Amino acid sequence: MSAPIKLRPDETFILNVGPQHPATHGVLRVKMEMDGEYIVNAETVIGYIHRMHEKMGELKTYSQFLMNLSRMDYLGALGYSHGHVLLIEKAAGIEVPERAEYIRAITVELNRIASHLFWFGAFVMDLGGFSPLMYALQDREYILDMLEAITGSRLTYSYYRFGGLYNDVDDDFIAAARRFIPRMRTSMKKYHKLVTGNIIFRKRLEGIAPLTPEICRKYGASSAVARGSGINFDVRKNEPYSVYPEFDFDVPVFHECDSLARYNVRMAEIEQSLRIIEQGLDKLPGGPIMPEKKLKAIKVPPGDYYQAVETARGSFGVRLVSDGGKTPYRLKLRSPTYSNMHLFDESCRGMLIMDALAFMGSLDLVIPEIDR
Amino acid sequence: MGAYFSEIFSGLWSLFIGMSITFREFFSPTVTVQYPYETLTMTARYRGHIDLIVGEEGKTNCVVCGMCEKACPSDCISLAGEKPEGGKKKELTKYTLDFTKCSLCGSCVESCNFNAIDFSKEYNLASTRKEDFYFDLLQRLKDRNP
C-alpha cells in the first residue's frame, strides 16, 4: 500500500533497522528516514560480514578455493559450488562423467528446496506467523539428513570436485529421495492451505511493493524477484548448463509484480524442483563419478571465462581471468542477492515499515552472500 | 455489496481451514530430539575435525609427506618428522591442528595418499579458551591407544 498521505520530508527521524534486528535475518543495516510509520528514504548498508572471498580466490589455488564457494550462502551452498566447478571444468577442459552431473543436478535441486523452505518459514515468521517455520524446518530436516549422509556436513557441503564428486550416492540416498518427493508434495498442500489461502496473509502481500519489470532490469534482479515481475528468465532454461536440458520442467512466472507473486514463484519452484529430482532419479546412469585419469593440480589456460548458474537466490555468476598460473588472476563472484537487495532502497519509499519489512522478506536476502 | 460479504465469508472460512490444520498438528507426535538427553548417531561420512588413523602396532600410517599441509586452505596443519637412527622411513614427531582456523572442508583427508588421517565424529566442541583448540593429534592417538 503506497502512502495515501503526503510525506513531510522536513519532519522526519532516522530509524536504524539493524545490523541487529529480527527482520533483517543477519547483519544487514537499513538506515530509514521515517515520517511516522512511513518510509521517506531508505539506505541499505552492507559489509558487516564481508569475508573477502574474491581476494581469497586470487590468493589460493583452484582446489583450495573450491571450499569457499559452499560458505558463501549457508542455505543453498551447493548451487554456488556448482557454478564454480562448472566454470573450472569449462576453462580447464575437464570431462565430467554423466552420473556425476546427474547427481549434481539432483543435489542442487534438493538444496534449492531446502533453501526455499527455510525462506518460506522465515518469511511467514516476518509476517508474524511462527508455526509454518517449524513445519518448513521439519521438511527441510529430511533434506539435510539426506545430504549429510552423502556429503558429511549439513550446511557447508563441499561436495563437488573438479571433474566430479567427492563421493558417490548410495541406495539409501536414492530411496530417501524417492520417499521425500510424495511427502513434500503432501506438505506443499498443507502449506497452501495454512498460509497461501489465509486471508490475513493475502491481505498483507497482495499489491504490496510492486516492482515493475523496468526496475528489476535496472538493478539486475533475478530469481523470483524478476520472475514475480513477469520477466521470464531462468539460467537453467536461457543459458542451459549441466544436464538441465534433459529435464522437463517449467519456469513459473507471475505477472502481478507484488510480494505475493514473489511468494507464489518460490512455492511453484519447489514443485518444479521436485519434478526435476524425480526425473533425475529415474534417469540416473551408472558409471564412475570422477574422471578415469586422476587429476593433477588444475591449470587454467590464460583467458577470460564466465559461467552463470541458477541458484536458489537467482543468477549466480563466476568470472575467472586466468594468466595461466596456479591461482586465478581475478575471480569475480556475481552474487544474486546483492542485485536483488539494492532495489529495496528505491522501491520502499512511501511504504509503511511493516510492509517494507515484509517486502524485504520476499526478496529472500542471505546477508553473507551479499557481502561475500 | 455481494463482494463485500463473500470476502468476509471466504476470509473467515480460510481462517477456519488454517485452524483445522494446526489442530491436527497439535495431536501429531513430536518430531524433535531432546538434545542433551538424546543424541543422534553421526552418519558414517560425517566430517568432524581430523584425527590420525591407528595403523599397525598402534602407530600412525603417516609418512610425513606434507600433502595435507599443502592442501589445507587455511594453514591449520603443521607437522614435522625425522628419520630415526637406522630407519628408512621418516617418523612423525609432531602433528598439530589449529582448529580455530579449520573450516572442516576435508581437503587434507582427500589429499592423503597413505590413509593416515580421517575425520573424527566429535561435534560437541565448545570452549571459552582458544588454546583448547590447538589439537596435538599425536597425543590424541596415544590417548586413544595406550
Next chain:
Amino acid sequence: MSLTLLNVIVAVIIAIAFAALNAAYLVWAERRGAARIQRRPGPNINGPFGLFQPPLDGVKLMAKQLLIPGGVDKVLFMAAPVLAMAPAITSFVTLPFSDLIVGHNMHIGILLIFAFASIGGMSLLFAGWSSRNKYSMMSSVRAVSQAIAYEIPMLITVITVVMIAGTTDLMGIVKGQMGGFWHWNIFPFKAGLFNPLMLMSFLIFFTCSLAETNRAPFDLGEAESELVAGFHTEYGSMGFGLFFMAEYANIVIGASLTTILFLGGWDCPFGFFPGVWWFLLKIYLLIASFIWIRWTFPRTTIYGLLNLSWKILIPLSLFNLLLTAGLLKVF
C-alpha cells in the same frame, strides 16, 4: 461499611492471587500449546510436564536488576507496568464466577470493566513514550489507535447484550441466560427473541477481545519481527514480568466477559448443576482458542486492522444492534 471494605480487600487479594496464578500457568499452557502445534514437546524439564517452569521463571525475573535506561522519563517508565497490572486485577473483583463467588457485584459492573480496560491502553502509551526508543514509540501509537478502533464495536456489541438482558449488572446478564444452552445469548432461539445474528455478534466480540488484549493476529503493539519487542523493548526484570502478567490477566478477563455475555456464565449447557466449574471450563476453552489462534495466523497490518474494525465490525455490530432493538420491540 467496614464489612464491605473488608470484603473488597479480601476480594482484591484473591483477585491478585488468581491473576498471578493464571498468568503464570497460562504462560506454561501457551508454551506447551505452541510447542505441541509446532510438534515440539515444549518446556518439559523442570518438574512433571514442566510444571515448575513458571515459578522458576518468576524467581528469575524477580532476581534480575530493574534497569532504567539513561534518558527515560523515570516516573512514567516505572508507573507503566503497574498501570498495566492494576486495572486488570481490579476488573477481577467485579467478575461473577458463579452466583456465590463474586468479589463485589455492582449493577454497573460491565461499565467498570470497560473503564478499567481503557486505563490498560494508557499504560502502553506511557511505556512506549517514556522508553525513549523509536520502536517503543511507534508501538505505543499503534496500540492506542488499535484500542480506540476496537473498543467501539466491542461496546456496540455489549449494548446489544445489555438491551437483551435489560441490565448492566453482570450477575443479572448471566441470570437472564440460565436454563440450558438454548437460553444463551449466542444462540438465536432464545425465548422471546429470535435474532439469527447473535452468533455473528459473538464472533465480533471475540475478535475485539483478541485485539483489546493485543494478542496475535492483532499483536501490532508487540510485532516482534518489526518493532523488536514493541512497548516493552526497554523493560527487563519484573517490569517486563508485570506487562507479561497483565497480558495474560487481560486474556482471562476477555474470556470471562465473553463467557458472561454470550455463553451463559456458570450455566450448564444441559440445565443441571450450574456452578463455577462450568464457568472455568468455558473460560479455559476460550483461552485455549486464543492460544490456538495465536500460533496459527500471521499478523495483520495496521491498516488491515483498522479496515477490519471500521469497515466490517462496526457496521455489522451496528446493524445487529438495530435489529435487536427492532426485535425486542416486536416480541
